[in-house]
Amino acid sequence: MECGLIGLQGVGKTTLFQALTAHAVPIQIGSMKPNVGIAPLPDPRLERIAELIPPEKIIPATVQVVDIPGVPNGGGASALNQVLVHIRNVDAIVQIIQCWGGEEAAGSIASMNAELILADLVVAEGAVDKAARAARSGDADAKKRLSVLEAVQNMLGEERAIREHEWSDGERGILKSYGFMSAKPILYVANVGEDDLLGTGSEAMVVQSEAEKAGTTSVAVCAMIESEIAEMEEVDRGDMLASMGIERPAIGVLAAAMNQVLGLSTFYTAGDKEVRAWSIPEGASAPTAAGAIHSDIERGFIRAECYHCDDLFELKSEKSIKEAGRLRSEGKGYSMQDGDVVHFLFNV
Ligand SMILES: Nc1nc2c(ncn2[C@@H]2O[C@H](COP(=O)(O)OP(=O)(O)OP(=O)(O)O)[C@@H](O)[C@H]2O)c(=O)[nH]1
Ligand SMILES: [Mg+2]
Structure with missing residues (x-):
């Protein structure tokens, strides 16, 4: 599962990528290639489990992030197409909106979304033609495909994102193969300035209300400060955070929100060697x-x-959980609950 960081040029995507991945990946500046890295998901529950079952190692769950080059605002078609190829490949979109330096959030959200919708429309039109030809020759699958694609084409023509409609599982399966960008789950990130770390400024509020309108959520982060925090030794971070009047790096909130848009939930394994969080589909x-x-x-x-x-x-210990009769034995058909701590028995 991959989250793509997207946005107009120069809004702070790479800076945010550095913060999420703690500067682990050498960055290519000015390249049209995306940067790919792994972001650990900070998790307070994992820390609490490790306090009660002390391990040698604590290992958080991770999410893969892709830092995609910026979408040129009204720029050339070939540069735009190079960027769109990468956006089509990710599972979920994290859209960064610049909220510092007098930038207008509403305008940049609208222009980003318009680019994605327009590119999807081009794909949909081609697909409708192809499906129509196949449907005429009596292909039953093509008829189904055609009706879904026509609905998509209508939505996009009205400048509505494909994700705004509630599709059935079958329809979703059909849509998936086309890589429509406006169908991917999306999260908005307001990249706020150092003067608005809590994200209560006017542009950050615009991002929040635009996110609500689009049926999603937004997170406010100051990419530059978060990137500096990520570069510091763990022991120095507390002072830095205290001096800014915040408790935890905002990057944790963002990572958790990314997990949510990807539709992931977490389970844990816990023992003397390691306490570890794992991401799985809900x-x-x-x-x-x-x-x-x-x-x-x-x-x-x-x-x-x-x-x-x-x-x-x-209950504070596994022993007391057992004594209280709360240790469950679950079989093949069990659906994992977010927050389960598990020991698997297997035989190969
Ligand atoms: N003041 C301020 N500057 C920032 C912030 N985030 C990024 N910048 C600056 O904005 C410039 C562009 O940042 P990048 O992270 O490279 O932006 P980008 O979105 O990756 O840019 P492209 O990949 O070229 O589209 C850099 O000079 C950053 O230092 C921020 O939160 N506050
Ligand atoms: Mg960049």
Whole structure:
């Protein structure tokens, strides 16, 4: 699962990428190639589990982020097409909006969205023609495809994003193969200036209300400060945060929101060696969760012994959870709950 950082040129995408990935990837400036990196997901529940079951190592879940070159504002078609190719490849979109230096948020959101919708419309028109030809020759699948594509074409013609409609699973399956960008889940990030770290300024508020209108959420982050924090030694961070009057880096809130737009939930494994968080699709089955750890555990899945992390926070130890009868034994059909702590039994 991949989140793409997108936006107009120079709005702070690469700066935010550096913050999310803690400067782990060498950056190519001025290149039309995206930067790809791994962002750990800060997780207060993981820290609490590790306090109660102290391990040698604590390993957070991660999400892959792609820093995509900026969309030229009214720029050339070939530069734009190079950027769109990368946007088509990601699972979810994180749109960065510049809210510092007197930039107008509403205008940049509208122009970004218009570019994506227009590019989707071109794809939809080509696809409608092709499906119509196949439908005329009596292909039943093509008829279904055609009706979905025509609905898409109408929406896009009215400048509405494809994600605004509630599609059935079958329709979603059809849409997926076309890589429509306005169908991808989206999250707005207001990149605020150092004078508005809490994101209460007028442009950040515009981003928030535009996000609500689009049926999604927004997060306010100062990319430059977050990038500086990410570069500091862990021990120095507390002072920096205190001097700015904030408790935690905003990047944690952003990472959690990214997890949410990707439709992921978290489960944990806990033992003396390591306490670890894992990301899986919401509602995934126990064997699928086991497969996130290792394909052997999925293949040889017997059962999952699990409890909820809230049980641990309440009862303080696995021993008390067992005594209280809250240790569950779950089989193949179990849908994982966000916050489960699991021990898989398997045989290969
Ligand atoms: N004041 C201020 N400047 C910022 C902030 N974020 C980024 N900048 C500056 O804006 C400039 C562009 O930042 P980048 O992160 O390279 O922007 P980008 O979106 O990756 O740009 P392209 O990839 O060229 O589209 C740099 O000089 C940054 O230092 C911020 O939060 N506040
Ligand atoms: Mg960049």
